[in-house]
Amino acid sequence: MGSVDLIGVKKSFGAATVIHDINVSIADGEFVALVGPSGCGKSTLLRMISGLESVSGGEIRIDGAPVNELNPRERNIAMVFQNYALYPHMTVAQNMAFNLRLSGLGRAERQRKVEDVARLLKIDELLERRPGQLSGGQRQRVAMGRAIVRNPEAFLFDEPLSNLDAKLRVQMRAEIKALHQKVGTTSIYVTHDQIEAMTLADRIVVLNSGRIEQAGTPLELYKRPANTFVASFIGTPS
Ligand code: ADP
Numbered sequence: 590m591g592s593v594d595l596i597g598v599k600k601s602f603g604a605a606t607v608i609h610d611i612n613v614s615i616a617d618g619e620f621v622a623l624v625g626p627s628g629c630g631k632s633t634l635l636r637m638i639s640g641l642e643s644v645s646g647g648e649i650r651i652d653g654a655p656v657n658e659l660n661p662r663e664r665n666i667a668m669v670f671q672n673y674a675l676y677p678h679m680t681v682a683q684n685m686a687f688n689l690r691l692s693g694l695g696r697a698e699r700q701r702k703v704e705d706v707a708r709l710l711k712i713d714e715l716l717e718r719r720p721g722q723l724s725g726g727q728r729q730r731v732a733m734g735r736a737i738v739r740n741p742e743a744f745l746f747d748e749p750l751s752n753l754d755a756k757l758r759v760q761m762r763a764e765i766k767a768l769h770q771k772v773g774t775t776s777i778y779v780t781h782d783q784i785e786a787m788t789l790a791d792r793i794v795v796l797n798s799g800r801i802e803q804a805g806t807p808l809e810l811y812k813r814p815a816n817t818f819v820a821s822f823i824g825t826p827s
């Protein structure tokens with residue numbers, strides 16, 4: 590179960606308030622795309638949900654429980670970034686198993702879990718390779734595999750495909766969709782790419798200068814954008 594509730598969430602860096610009173614509830618299993626221009630606060634919002642950044646006001650709840658005071662490890666939230674951040678000296682299997690080191694599972698169970706997830710992501714042939722011996726798409730799959738092994742309550746994606754070429758992006762987009770249909774983990778997905786947001790998301794949240802301009806299904810935003818800002822982001826003439 591991985592609902593995510595943001596209740597009056599705020600963030601300031603010194604005198605600058607970059608997130609203003611964000612209220613949104615994401616249901617267990619929902620796939621939400623978070624879109625908006627560079628600097629509008631998307632990464633800051635994800636970092637607050639994961640616990641990498643403190644909140645300046647309001648409350649974040651995961652599966653109904655307040656998490657403001659919990660550190661990232663205590664939240665069981667997985668982040669997938671554009672730069673993968675795999676450990677270069679470890680094999681794929683070791684990279685994935687590293688996230689299970691505090692799980693309490695025995696060695697054999699950890700290995701089985703890694704193999705199961707590797708099969709799911711079609712990287713089971715790559716388990717003994719190191720990140721330097723992988724293509725960009727393969728590295729992205731490993732990063733997702735590393736996130737999935739922990740059975741997180743939610744996945745947070747911060748523009749995970751933005752470093753890939755256009756063809757691979759389309760392929761990975763389809764794989765992320767298929768994966769979500771299989772495992773059904775609550776997902777918050779930051780992207781610059783409207784088509785990515787439209788095809789992946791159950792719901793799109795449009796952020797501008799730290800405020801939500803509109804939240805709705807792709808169809809709602811496409812047919813009834815609340816304002817010209819949303820219309821320009823979703824790609825319809827206003
Ligand atoms: P986005 O991911 O939408 O591009 P960010 O969340 O990275 O936006 O940034 C939102 C705003 O917060 C920007 O104005 C950015 O400069 C500012 N910001 C982000 N992190 C910090 C920080 N650690 N210290 C000061 N300002 C920051």
Ligand code: MG
Binds near residue numbers: 631632633747
């Ligand atoms: Mg960002």
